[in-house]
Amino acid sequence: MVKMYGVxxxxxxxxxxxxxxxxxxxxxxxVFVVGPSGAGKSTLLAMIYRGTVPTRGQVWVAGRNIARLxxxxxxxxxxxxxxxxxxFKLLPDRSVYDNVAFALEVIEVSxxxxxxxxPMALDMVGLAHKAQAMPDELAGGEQQRVAIARxxxxxxxxxxxxxxxxxxxxxxxxxxxxxxxxxxxxGTTVIMATHNQLVVDRLRxxxxxxxxxxxxxxELRGGYCGEA
Amino acid sequence: MKLRTMAMLGGQALRSLRKTPALTSIMVVMACMVAVSVFxxxxxxxxxxxxxxxxxxxxxxxxxxxxxxxxKEALGLSIKALPGVTKVEYVxxxxxxxxxxxxxxxxxxxxxxxxxxxxxxxxDVSLAHAEDARAVAGEVWKLKGISDVIYGQKWVDNxxxxxxxxxxxxxxxxxxxxxxxxxxxxxxxxxxxxARRKEIEIMKLVGATDGFILLPFxxxxxxxxxxxxxxxxxxxxxxxxxxxxxxxxxxxxxxIIGDPIHMRLAVIGTVAFGAAAGLAGSAISVRRYLKV
Numbered sequence: 001m002v003k004m005y006g007v008x009x010x011x012x013x014x015x016x017x018x019x020x021x022x023x024x025x026x027x028x029x030x031v032f033v034v035g036p037s038g039a040g041k042s043t044l045l046a047m048i049y050r051g052t053v054p055t056r057g058q059v060w061v062a063g064r065n066i067a068r069l070x071x072x073x074x075x076x077x078x079x080x081x082x083x084x085x086x087x088f089k090l091l092p093d094r095s096v097y098d099n100v101a102f103a104l105e106v107i108e109v110s111x112x113x114x115x116x117x118x119p120m121a122l123d124m125v126g127l128a129h130k131a132q133a134m135p136d137e138l139a140g141g142e143q144q145r146v147a148i149a150r151x152x153x154x155x156x157x158x159x160x161x162x163x164x165x166x167x168x169x170x171x172x173x174x175x176x177x178x179x180x181x182x183x184x185x186x187g188t189t190v191i192m193a194t195h196n197q198l199v200v201d202r203l204r205x206x207x208x209x210x211x212x213x214x215x216x217x218x219e220l221r222g223g224y225c226g227e228a
Numbered sequence: 229m230k231l232r233t234m235a236m237l238g239g240q241a242l243r244s245l246r247k248t249p250a251l252t253s254i255m256v257v258m259a260c261m262v263a264v265s266v267f268x269x270x271x272x273x274x275x276x277x278x279x280x281x282x283x284x285x286x287x288x289x290x291x292x293x294x295x296x297x298x299x300k301e302a303l304g305l306s307i308k309a310l311p312g313v314t315k316v317e318y319v320x321x322x323x324x325x326x327x328x329x330x331x332x333x334x335x336x337x338x339x340x341x342x343x344x345x346x347x348x349x350x351x352d353v354s355l356a357h358a359e360d361a362r363a364v365a366g367e368v369w370k371l372k373g374i375s376d377v378i379y380g381q382k383w384v385d386n387x388x389x390x391x392x393x394x395x396x397x398x399x400x401x402x403x404x405x406x407x408x409x410x411x412x413x414x415x416x417x418x419x420x421x422x423a424r425r426k427e428i429e430i431m432k433l434v435g436a437t438d439g440f441i442l443l444p445f446x447x448x449x450x451x452x453x454x455x456x457x458x459x460x461x462x463x464x465x466x467x468x469x470x471x472x473x474x475x476x477x478x479x480x481x482x483x484i485i486g487d488p489i490h491m492r493l494a495v496i497g498t499v500a501f502g503a504a505a506g507l508a509g510s511a512i513s514v515r516r517y518l519k520v
Contacts, residue, residue, distance in 0.1 A: 049433070072438075078432070079435030091427055103430075
């Protein structure tokens with residue numbers, strides 16, 4: 001599903017975000033990527049949806065070397081990946097329904113399909129009753145649910161979540177985590193970068209820990225801080 | 229791309245126009261296009277007048293009085309054979325005098341008392357292009373039996389030069405207008421990209437194609453360019469139609485261009501020019517600010 005071979009990413013100015021990362025994530029896995037700020041978590045996630053490309057090494061996603069993708073193939077890859085961010089990235093002038101539908105409109109899905117798939121996604125995240133609400137009328141957790149609905153509406157094979165609970169209180173964070181677990185239970189791979197010790201320790205899933213761009217721990221049912 | 233998608237993107241472009249200072253851009257594009265149109269109108273009309281005047285340019289070749297009659301015929305044929313010469317007409321000294329009398333009218337009273345005709349025999353040489361006058365005159369001078377060659381050299385050179393300068397200025401104004409209009413459109417598109425940066429970011433993340441993301445901005449630039457140039461055309465056309473009517477009533481001998489085919493071509497040309505400026509402006513901003 002996702003394979004990284006000796007991936008190094010050096011940004012302009014010489015900052016090394018990743019150093020020789022080797023990683024293999026199978027279909028249906030739930031993986032936490034943990035580590036301090038600046039450890040390279042977001043860069044690692046961005047490699048998967050080709051938000052960036054490796055300076056050295058290779059990243060393979062669904063059998064394709066992402067550095068070798070042609071420009072017109074990148075959107076096709078992203079259509080198969082759902083992405084969730086800490087700041088939700090919702091359009092403030094569109095309703096909940098329209099925000100989710102937007103992800104389908106821009107990839108030219110037919111109106112009939114949009115009308116069928118958007119309510120299903122909203123139902124999945126428990127927001128069917130707020131379809132016509134505007135984002136600023138929703139609480140933080142609800143806004144993140146809308147972002148998750150948008151990420152899954154195109155039925156992706158992988159969901160990438162970059163600190164999705166970063167702006168949420170512990171209870172709401174657990175709600176969001178339960179939602180991501182439900183999505184994972186349906187066979188979708190979930191890769192999530194987080195600082196949230198509570199959710200990592202409670203869920204006990206695979207944990208990949210980064211420090212200064214290098215993988216320092218890869219534990220199958222790990223906690224936030226490891227065995228030590 | 230589906231028709232529904234095109235309509236959606238067109239809608240996005242129009243919505244975006246309302247959020248950016250598009251009206252200002254349209255006005256600036258209009259001002260640029262008015263400048264181009266006015267210069268083009270001048271250049272086209274002066275060229276037409278110039279062509280008419282050029283068609284009347286002739287070289288007059290005066291013959292050596294000592295040349296015998298058969299030589300004159302051979303000389304005429306030699307001149308006719310020169311490149312650029314369309315017609316050669318022999319004017320005898322007697323005919324020249326009667327023409328002079330006719331031209332002088334009442335002022336030619338002194339011609340009556342002439343004891344003998346002082347005018348030489350000559351050839352009136354018509355040319356295909358007035359700008360060839362100097363070269364043809366030079367060739368004629370090389371022939372034997374010629375006493376003088378005259379043509380409106382300075383006048384022809386001045387006319388050709390003036391028309392070149394006018395077209396040069398028109399070209400320069402057109403270039404400046406294109407750059408100015410493109411930059412203002414580019415600036416508007418830049419604001420538009422900035423206003424929609426969040427939307428663009430999401431579009432990229434959910435897998436919208438580059439074309440899908442770019443098209444509304446290209447459409448926006450195109451709309452500004454076309455709207456500005458269309459307004460300019462309407463303004464200039466209204467003024468020009470008035471001018472044509474006035475000139476035809478007051479000075480009908482001036483060959484001002486007023487036929488509908490030329491007018492339509494001018495309208496299409498100006499709008500196409502504006503559209504090109506709009507597209508160029510969009511392209512600048514899209515390339516610089518929209519990293520897709």
